[in-house]
Amino acid sequence: MKVIKTNSYQETSQKAAEIVAEQIKSKPDSVLGLATGSSPIGMYDELVKMDLDFSKITSVNLDEYYGLAPENDQSYRYFMNEHLFDRVNIRKECTFVPDGLTADPEKHCAEYDQKIIDLGGIDLQVLGMGLNGHIGFNEPGESFPVGTHLVTLEESTIEANSRFFASKEEVPTQALSMGLKQIMNSRKIVLIVHGKAKEATLEKALNGPVTPHLPASILQLHPDVTVVCSFNE
Numbered sequence: 001m002k003v004i005k006t007n008s009y010q011e012t013s014q015k016a017a018e019i020v021a022e023q024i025k026s027k028p029d030s031v032l033g034l035a036t037g038s039s040p041i042g043m044y045d046e047l048v049k050m051d052l053d054f055s056k057i058t059s060v061n062l063d064e065y066y067g068l069a070p071e072n073d074q075s076y077r078y079f080m081n082e083h084l085f086d087r088v089n090i091r092k093e094c095t096f097v098p099d100g101l102t103a104d105p106e107k108h109c110a111e112y113d114q115k116i117i118d119l120g121g122i123d124l125q126v127l128g129m130g131l132n133g134h135i136g137f138n139e140p141g142e143s144f145p146v147g148t149h150l151v152t153l154e155e156s157t158i159e160a161n162s163r164f165f166a167s168k169e170e171v172p173t174q175a176l177s178m179g180l181k182q183i184m185n186s187r188k189i190v191l192i193v194h195g196k197a198k199e200a201t202l203e204k205a206l207n208g209p210v211t212p213h214l215p216a217s218i219l220q221l222h223p224d225v226t227v228v229c230s231f232n233e
């Protein structure tokens with residue numbers, strides 16, 4: 001595992017963007033696994049400035065709130081359009097985000113896993129990490145979730161994500177999340193972590209025991225992870 005500690009969010013975003021840009025340049029038809037949350041926003045801004053060719057890229061997103069329509073400005077589909085897809089020349093039909101309105105989550109999740117297999121797997125997966133060490137929406141628990149699944153969000157995650165909503169009551173209580181199998185099968189991973197509040201959790205995830213109580217710790221078992229982090233606010 002490679003850990004790049006920088007002095008600012010700006011620098012973290014720049015470094016992460018360089019890794020994604022390198023992937024796009026070396027394999028223009030890459031399958032990118034993409035993440036939402038505040039952590040990758042700066043990286044998306046940098047990627048847009050780099051004027052890369054996304055015309056052959058396919059993307060699969062980690063997760064989506066269950067119950068939110070793509071047009072809802074809190075949905076992760078909306079987030080991706082706003083921060084990246086509408087700003088680069090990616091073909092929208094080649095961007096995949098779990099469907100927050102699916103009537104049959106189990107079937108949809110199985111199809112999402114199959115889609116990733118059909119695409120030949122993920123070349124580079126971008127990850128953020130929640131305050132409780134979750135990746136995607138794989139929350140701490142007794143076992144590592146394997147496939148894409150419907151998750152009931154932890155109270156602490158609802159609390160943490162409520163900053164993006166008008167009130168805590170509006171935060172969906174469930175989400176669809178890629179599982180750890182798809183994440184761990186990615187050929188490369190870049191994990192972006194910013195902020196003092198996450199420093200101790202990241203330290204445990206990288207150097208403590210690999211445990212489902214801290215989902216990000218599983219990344220220790222992946223052969224090609226780069227962590228880009230900064231802890232100053």
Ligand code: GLP
Nearest residue numbers: 036037038039128129130136137
């Ligand atoms: C959300 C997302 C995760 C993200 C995490 C951290 O819950 N599902 O994919 O990594 O939050 O968010 P932030 O980067 O805003 O701290």
